[in-house]
Amino acid sequence: MENKTLDHTLQGAPLWLTNFVLVYQKLSKENLQLLATIYHENVTFIDPLHTVEGFDDLYQYFENLYQNLSACDFVIEEVIWQDSQASLFWTMTYQHPKLNKGKMVTVVGTSHIKGEGDKVIYHRDFLDLGAMLYEQLPILGKLTKWIKTKAAN
Template sequence: MNKDKGQVLNLDGGAYDTANGSSDSLQNRQGYPVWLATFVDIYQRLGTDNLQLLLQVYAPNVHFQDPLHVIEGRKQLLEYFDAMYTNLSHCRFTIDDVIYNDQEAAIYWHMNFIHSSLNNGKAIEVQGHTRLRADGDKVSYHRDYLDAGAMLYEHIPVLGRLVKMVKNRAGQ
């Protein structure tokens, strides 16, 4: 099992160490699988204008699941991302931690996004993690774990107050 904290991987063969502000070659590191380096790099660059990059990441038969959706197939997943990103004026993923072992990985991240209908159009930050499995050089299983309340429900008028109240009472 391999673990790296505070590092951003790039497809160009280098890694930028966010803790030390230095770069080094992936070959000098612990041998990240290509599929994982590709996933991390693309997700940190992903935006409404380059969703086609996801074709480099996912297998045609990918299974994708998050707290709100279950999606089968790369075509359907790209349609989901297209619909999701179209409604955002900003979305950025930052990878905080990567744990991997051959064809599986756990990625801890935070996402910062702006949706005009949520949080009065102000930025929302959500932490989460993703479990991945690869088949060869493509991701065949992607499951996101995150607080859907923090991402969505808490930022909807009226409903948001109820969700926050329930969370506060549950925490007492």
């Protein structure tokens, strides 16, 4: 792990959490098989787009997500954990040829995860879907940004 602060935060953390952080910070479409080392076969995964039950469906979901990405990088900046639960605060940077004119997109989010044994059995992501997806589309992006501006004023 590169983040010295994160190393200190994970000192004494359970194996499922340490492994999760290590894998996510190096995850790519070339090494999706690493997901099997961190997720329980009965995992529940929830994000703003889908709810997925079971490892096989989760793996398929990740395969589909990563399929068209040119790049995807997670930096986990902070971890708060107690017993079998943790909250992770992260920044995802990704590149998709059809979004944001093919330029990099940065999204900040959090995850609530729960461990069972040495793997994660529950994973829920919280993020701004507008910033991740809608704002990156030509017409919908302008509309989404306009709505956010109007709502803030």
